[in-house]
Ligand SMILES: Cc1ncc(COP(=O)(O)OP(=O)(O)O)c(N)n1
C-alpha cells in the first residue's frame with residue numbers, strides 16, 4: 001500500500017486534560033476536524049494501554065470521516081493495535097530503524113528534534129517529518145530543555161533541505177504568534193520554511209475548536225501562498241523614478257495624516273528624535289512602560305526600537321509583540337550591537353520575540369547582525385569602514401531576517417531581499433553630531449507608517465502591510481537631503497549650528513526638492 005500523503009499544515013496533538021470544563025473530547029475533535037485539521041496525533045500520557053487503544057480507535061473512526069490520518073504518540077504497540085497511520089517518536093523512544101521494522105511499510109514516522117544533530121539524524125533515518133520544539137514557552141508539557149525560539153528553528157530546516165523529511169514546529173503556538181512563528185522560522189541558508197504547525201492548547205482548550213482551527217489554518221495557508229517573501233513586500237518593479245514618485249507620495253500622506261510614531265530610544269538622542277519627527281510632520285510618543293504597549297500599539301502607526309542604552313528591554317519586547325499583532329511596522333535600530341555581548345544577546349531575544357519590518361544600522365551594526373567582522377563599529381559609532389560587497393550584505397541579511405535592511409553610510413544601501421537600491425545623498429556633518437543615525441531611524445519609521453497607511457487591504461499571510469522598502473528609502477532621503485541643504489546654509493558654522501539647521505531643513509522639505517535632489521540607483 002502506498003504511503004498516504006502527509007499534510008502537516010495543521011497538526012492537532014490531542015490533550016484530553018486541557019479541554020475546557022464540560023467539553024467532550026470526541027465532540028471537540030470532530031469540531032476541530034471541521035475547522036480543517038490535516039493530521040492528528042493521539043497523545044495520552046496518563047492512560048493505561050487499554051484506554052489508550054480505545055481512545056485511538058475512536059479517534060481514528062472520527063478522523064476517517066474527514067480523511068485525516070492519525071498518528072500515535074510514542075507507542076508502537078498502540079499504533080499496531082489501533083490501526084493508526086503511524087507514530088510520533090521522542091528522542092528517548094524506540095529508534096526509527098526499529099520502529100520501521102515493526103510497523104507496516106506505509107506507516108508514517110515522525111520524530112522530535114530540538115537541535116541540528118537530531119534533525120540530521122532524523123533525516124538520515126528516513127523520518128517522514130520532524131517536530132521541532134519547543135518554539136515558545138508552553139504550559140501543555142513540562143519542558144526539560146530551553147525554548148528554541150523562532151530563530152533557533154532555521155538551522156534545523158537548513159539540515160533538512162534537499163530531503164523528503166518535512167517539518168512542523170510545536171510549543172506555545174497560538175493565533176497571536178503564528179505569523180511571527182512562520183516568518184521567523186526560516187532556514188538562513190536554504191530559506192526553507194515550515195510545512196505546518198503542531199498545536200495542542202490553541203485548539204483543544206478552545207470552547208470553539210472549529211473556529212480556532214479555521215483561524216490557524218487560514219494563517220498557515222496564507223503564509224505558504226505568500227512565501228517565499230519578505231514580510232510586507234509587494235512585487236513591484238523598482239526604478240529610480242518610481243521610487244522618487246513613491247517617496248513624494250508618502251510625504252504627502254505624512255502631511256495629510258500626521259502619523260503617530262512610537263519610539264523607544266536612548267536618553268542621549270531622545271530629544272532630537274522627537275524634534276525630527278515633529279519636523280517631518282508626524283507626531284512622536286516616547287513611551288517605554290510595558291503596561292502601556294497594548295494601548296499605544298492601537299493608537300500609533302509605527303514603532304521605532306532604538307537600542308542606544310537598552311534600559312527598556314521589557315518595554316521593547318512587549319511593544320514589538322503588540323505591533324506585530326496589529327501588522328504595524330517596527331523599525332529596529334540595533335545601535336552599537338557589536339559593542340557588548342549583552343547587546344548581542346538582547347538583540348537575539350528581541351528578534352526571537354517579534355519581527356521587524358526594517359532593520360537599520362551603520363556598517364558595523366549591520367555587519368554584527370550579518371555575522372561578519374569585515375567592518376567593525378567603534379563603540380556605538382560607525383568606524384567609517386565599508387564592506388567590499390555591500391549589496392550582498394544587505395540583500396542576504398534582508399532575506400535571512402525577512403525584512404528590509406538599511407545600511408547607512410556615505411552611500412546608503414537598502415534591500416528587501418529582492419531589490420537593492422543605493423542612495424547617495426547626505427553631508428559629512430551628519431557624522432559630527434550625535435544621533436544622526438538615530439534620527440534617520442525616526443524618519444524611516446515615519447515613512448514606513450505612511451507606507452502602511454497607503455494599503456487598505458489585508459495581506460493575510462504577511463506580518464505587515466505596505467511597501468517598507470519605499471518607506472525606508474523615503475526616511476533616509478528626507479534626512480540626508482535636509483543635511484545637504486543645512487550644510488549649505490551661511491548660518492551653519494559647524495556641528496553646533498548644523499543640528500538646528502538640519503531640523504529646520506527637514507521641516508521645510510518640499511516634494512519638489514525631494515524629487516530634484518534624490519540620488520537613487522537601483523542595483524538589483
Ligand atoms: C509533532 C510533535 N512534535 C514533538 C512532539 C514531542 O514528542 P516527544 O518528544 O515524544 O514528547 P512527548 O510528546 O512524548 O511528551 C510531539 N508529541 N509531537
Ligand SMILES: Cc1nc(C(=O)O)sc1CCOP(=O)(O)O
Nearest residue numbers: 133134138140171172199200201
Ligand atoms: C507535546 C509537546 N512537545 C513539545 C516539544 O517541544 O517537543 S512542546 C509540546 C506541547 C505543545 O502544546 P501547546 O501547543 O499547547 O503549547
